[in-house]
Amino acid sequence: MKENQTRNFEKIITRTIQFSGYSSILFVLLILFFLLSEGTPALFDVKLSQLFSERWYPIEDYFGILPLILGSMVVTLGASLVAVPFGILTAVYIAEIAPKWLQEIMKPLVELLAGLPSVVLGFLGILVVSPFLRDTLNLPTGLTALTGSLLLGGIAIPTIVSISEDALNNVPDSYRHGSLALGLTRWQTIWGVTVPAAKSGILMAVMLGVGRTIGETMTVMMVTGNAPIMPTSLQALFMPIRTMTATIASEMGEVATGSPHYHVLFFIGMVLFLFTLLVNVIASNISSRKLKRSERILS
Amino acid sequence: MQQTAKKSNVVKQLRIEKLGFSLLTILSIATVIPIIAVVIYIIYLGAPAISWEFVSAMPSDGMRAGGIWPAIVGTFYLTIGTAIFSVPLGIAAAIYLSEYAPVNKVTQAIRLAIINLAGIPSVVYGLFGLGLFVIFLNFGTSILSASLTLSIMTLPVIISTTEEALRAVPQSFRVVSVSLGATKWQTIWRLVLPQAIPGILTGVVLGLERAAGETAPILFTGAAFFLPRLPNSPLDATMALPYHLFVISTQVPGMPIQIQYGTVLVLLVFVLIMNIIVTVIRSRARAKRQW
Numbered sequence: 001m002k003e004n005q006t007r008n009f010e011k012i013i014t015r016t017i018q019f020s021g022y023s024s025i026l027f028v029l030l031i032l033f034f035l036l037s038e039g040t041p042a043l044f045d046v047k048l049s050q051l052f053s054e055r056w057y058p059i060e061d062y063f064g065i066l067p068l069i070l071g072s073m074v075v076t077l078g079a080s081l082v083a084v085p086f087g088i089l090t091a092v093y094i095a096e097i098a099p100k101w102l103q104e105i106m107k108p109l110v111e112l113l114a115g116l117p118s119v120v121l122g123f124l125g126i127l128v129v130s131p132f133l134r135d136t137l138n139l140p141t142g143l144t145a146l147t148g149s150l151l152l153g154g155i156a157i158p159t160i161v162s163i164s165e166d167a168l169n170n171v172p173d174s175y176r177h178g179s180l181a182l183g184l185t186r187w188q189t190i191w192g193v194t195v196p197a198a199k200s201g202i203l204m205a206v207m208l209g210v211g212r213t214i215g216e217t218m219t220v221m222m223v224t225g226n227a228p229i230m231p232t233s234l235q236a237l238f239m240p241i242r243t244m245t246a247t248i249a250s251e252m253g254e255v256a257t258g259s260p261h262y263h264v265l266f267f268i269g270m271v272l273f274l275f276t277l278l279v280n281v282i283a284s285n286i287s288s289r290k291l292k293r294s295e296r297i298l299s
Numbered sequence: 300m301q302q303t304a305k306k307s308n309v310v311k312q313l314r315i316e317k318l319g320f321s322l323l324t325i326l327s328i329a330t331v332i333p334i335i336a337v338v339i340y341i342i343y344l345g346a347p348a349i350s351w352e353f354v355s356a357m358p359s360d361g362m363r364a365g366g367i368w369p370a371i372v373g374t375f376y377l378t379i380g381t382a383i384f385s386v387p388l389g390i391a392a393a394i395y396l397s398e399y400a401p402v403n404k405v406t407q408a409i410r411l412a413i414i415n416l417a418g419i420p421s422v423v424y425g426l427f428g429l430g431l432f433v434i435f436l437n438f439g440t441s442i443l444s445a446s447l448t449l450s451i452m453t454l455p456v457i458i459s460t461t462e463e464a465l466r467a468v469p470q471s472f473r474v475v476s477v478s479l480g481a482t483k484w485q486t487i488w489r490l491v492l493p494q495a496i497p498g499i500l501t502g503v504v505l506g507l508e509r510a511a512g513e514t515a516p517i518l519f520t521g522a523a524f525f526l527p528r529l530p531n532s533p534l535d536a537t538m539a540l541p542y543h544l545f546v547i548s549t550q551v552p553g554m555p556i557q558i559q560y561g562t563v564l565v566l567l568v569f570v571l572i573m574n575i576i577v578t579v580i581r582s583r584a585r586a587k588r589q590w
Contacts, residue, residue: 006482013484014399020388021395022405024412024458027451031419034430086330093327097320108578109331112338115505115570117512119541123548123563124337127556157330187316208418215420217515218541222549245422245515252426252519257434269426273419280418284411 078149087160114158122222143225167201345564380446389457445521464498497584
């Protein structure tokens with residue numbers, strides 16, 4: 001009798017846990033479903049040629065999302081230029097060079113940066129970074145793509161540092177010892193052996209960091225000035241710009257449910273979803289390839 | 300002759316190494332110094348604004364005076380709400396992946412789904428929450444809708460850290476327990492989970508810290524611009540600290556700078572406390588570990 005009870009209980013628990021495991025798939029499908037069901041009507045409300053035109057002015061029914069997509073790209077590119085070199089080099093320093101005590105200080109600091117809410121960075125952007133840039137570069141306004149890029153760099157850095165550092169720590173010590181035994185310096189070992197061995201992990205770190213910057217919302221909305229101008233040259237970095245995320249965040253609260261504007265905002269959400277999906281699939285492919293190669297080395 | 304050439308090469312390499320090391324040191328320190336600077340800056344400018352009244356009073360005069368009590372309470376409610384949904388579900392999903400899941404296509408799909416959930420922009424979660432919870436399920440802009448949205452966003456963090464913690468428990472523990480006649484669930488519940496608790500807690504705190512600091516997902520699902528009272532039920536909208544900071548720093552003209560810095564400081568203190576908790580749990584677990 002008691003045994004029977006235990007067995008039944010075990011069965012129920014197993015089912016519950018299995019269902020919880022599957023729930024992630026359910027949520028992704030639900031998200032996809034709601035984006036599609038609210039976003040695709042945009043294609044019927046607005047002509048395709050209009051949707052991919054250069055003018056975003058919803059009050060007069062201009063729904064060109066091109067400046068928004070390019071705006072996101074400009075800011076993301078700028079952020080990568082900041083975050084990738086600083087992130088990777090900091091990871092190399094923490095993993096390979098820094099003395100133990102300095103590691104113990106730097107790691108929690110990077111983690112703290114990861115935990116800072118994006119509104120806090122946006123706030124500092126408004127009060128510190130943008131006036132500084134305005135005055136030093138002599139710009140009409142400090143709320144520019146560059147300001148957004150610098151702060152977004154700060155958001156991507158923790159991701160890049162911690163994943164790259166993991167990748168470097170996973171390189172077996174025998175690699176380093178072998179290289180040092182051959183008479184190479186530690187510097188040569190780092191760039192000739194350790195970093196190449198951790199290459200795919202570092203690449204994944206970069207992809208995930210970039211993925212975070214594309215999707216970042218609050219900081220960008222607060223510091224980039226939110227003007228939907230088509231970026232055409234490098235000059236765009238020093239001008240206000242508007243990203244996809246900021247557009248959704250700032251306009252969704254004011255639209256009528258079911259209006260063309262509402263559907264177009266969901267459509268932008270779909271585009272964003274696709275962008276990040278792409279980045280993540282590439283990143284996860286890199287990481288699984290890495291696994292296979294290291295398995296090959298081990299066997 | 301050859302000897303000296305070799306020697307000078309070694310000297311050159313060592314010199315390059317020294318130069319490279321110093322350069323990397325400078326660069327890395329340049330990366331972390333701003334973080335310290337930000338903390339000091341916020342504490343320095345925010346501290347004068349902090350008073351008992353500031354953290355315990357209702358905002359008044361269109362938020363230009365008074366305190367931020369409803370925002371603090373709101374963030375607390377949202378965090379608890381998020382925890383209620385995401386912690387049990389996340390831990391159960393991690394148990395499935397680490398203890399039950401066979402190696403097959405479905406498991407692969409689950410992992411891909413988790414990676415995707417982790418990568419979806421927070422504002423897209425906001426859209427999803429609006430579509431599903433606010434409109435379709437008719438929960439309205441409420442603490443409930445916002446908490447549910449935040450918990451789905453938090454799930455991947457909790458799942459991946461918990462799974463890692465469970466996998467770190469040695470296989471031999473499980474083998475012994477099962478060989479003594481314990482069922483699989485008894486083994487997990489009495490043996491594996493207790494061993495993994497520090498790792499799980501770390502994941503939970505990190506996940507909730509992120510959720511509590513988020514603004515974009517609650518923008519259209521539960522955040523109130525200004526609500527000079529505490530929410531009465533989970534179906535009420537609520538003020539929240541990060542959203543309040545956004546509002547007072549961009550949407551309200553003539554906002555006293557003091558109140559803004561005070562609000563940032565309260566948020567920062569909250570993040571710092573969470574981070575310290577994580578660090579303490581981790582180092583204590585490392586010291587206590589017997590395997």
